[in-house]
Amino acid sequence: MSADIKVDSTLDAKGLSCPLPILKTKKAVEALGKDQVLKVVTTDPGSKNDMASWAKRTGNEILKVEEGGGTFTFFIKKTA
Amino acid sequence: MANKKMTIIASKGSLDMAYPPLILATTAAAMDVDVTIFFTFYGLEIVKKNNADSLKVTPLGNPAMPMPMPIPTLVSSLPGMESMATAMMKSMFKKHGVATIQQLLDLAKESGIKLIACQMTMDVMGYKQSDMIEGVEFGGAASWLDIAADADINLFI
Numbered sequence: 668m669s670a671d672i673k674v675d676s677t678l679d680a681k682g683l684s685c686p687l688p689i690l691k692t693k694k695a696v697e698a699l700g701k702d703q704v705l706k707v708v709t710t711d712p713g714s715k716n717d718m719a720s721w722a723k724r725t726g727n728e729i730l731k732v733e734e735g736g737g738t739f740t741f742f743i744k745k746t747a
Numbered sequence: 748m749a750n751k752k753m754t755i756i757a758s759k760g761s762l763d764m765a766y767p768p769l770i771l772a773t774t775a776a777a778m779d780v781d782v783t784i785f786f787t788f789y790g791l792e793i794v795k796k797n798n799a800d801s802l803k804v805t806p807l808g809n810p811a812m813p814m815p816m817p818i819p820t821l822v823s824s825l826p827g828m829e830s831m832a833t834a835m836m837k838s839m840f841k842k843h844g845v846a847t848i849q850q851l852l853d854l855a856k857e858s859g860i861k862l863i864a865c866q867m868t869m870d871v872m873g874y875k876q877s878d879m880i881e882g883v884e885f886g887g888a889a890s891w892l893d894i895a896a897d898a899d900i901n902l903f904i
Contacts, residue, residue: 683844686774690854693777711844724778 672730672742675703681710681738688714689721692743696727699745704730707741715739752898754783754891759904760792762804762836762848768904769793769851776858780900784855785891786883787865790904791874794864794883799849803833856882863890 678695680688688709695705707718715732718741722729726747733740753775757768768790772782786794793799806812807823812832822828840847846854855862862883869876869885876885884890895901 685845686770686777687844687846689774690777721778 672704674706674742675699676705678705678707680714681708683709684711685713685717689717692718692721692741693725696725696743696745701745703745705741705743705745707743709739709741710737711739714741718743751780751900752782752894753780753900754785754895754898754902756785756787756891756901756903757790757793758788760789760802762802762833764904765790765793765799765802765848766845766851768902769848769855771902772860773851773854773858775900776855776860782855783861783863783891783894783898785863785865785886787868791864791868791872791879793848793852794862794880795874795878796880799852800847802848803829804836805829806832852880861894 676695676699678691680691683691688707688711692705692707695707699705709718711717715734718732718739719729721727722743728744728746730742730744732742753772755768755772757765759765768784772784775782792802804812805823806814806818806828807820814832815835818828837847862880863886864876864879864883866885866887869879879885
């Protein structure tokens with residue numbers, strides 16, 4: 668569970684394929700203030716690795732990834 | 748830290764081959780990479796006004812293209828096959844939540860990707876600068892080389 672993570676904004680990227688989950692995540696994170704948290708839900712299996720690469724490259728932090736029921740849920744803290 | 752830089756030469760204008768440059772460019776921009784795309788030869792079709800959603804794909808000469816049933820090469824050359832293959836690919840993309848070429852192009856412009864159309868191939872094909880979408884710059888090999896010489900990633904597609 669992720670009751671310990673305070674989510675400031677949520678992005679539903681279910682049903683979208685590469686590169687849209689990443690492009691939409693970038694936009695959503697940009698709209699946040701520093702240290703705020705975005706929750707992103709995807710169904711693209713490629714997004715698991717893609718999101719990690721994106722976060723590493725942009726200097727944002729993935730606090731947690733939840734997987735199950737065909738979805739991936741990312742909690743991303745805007746640290747950049 | 749200075750941003751990484753990438754350039755892509757987009758030289759193909761079929762529906763399938765318009766995707767890789769735009770997918771890589773928009774993703775790179777989302778990863779804080781400064782991107783330039785140089786459109787040359789058939790790649791110009793991507794940045795022609797009102798053309799991004801009119802690009803087509805053909806199974807002709809591409810035995811790897813998945814079709815609902817095996818189609819002999821000669822049949823692939825019949826009228827209507829190109830439209831059928833194009834409609835099929837578009838519907839596959841849509842079903843899988845893939846952006847359209849126009850959407851990716853809009854996202855590319857929105858994220859500040861530099862778009863350069865090759866003036867020489869435009870002249871050869873009889874395209875005017877006014878035939879191209881807003882925001883496109885015009886230049887030749889030297890324009891690309893000047894940017895590519897300082898870039899971390901350079902791709903020819």
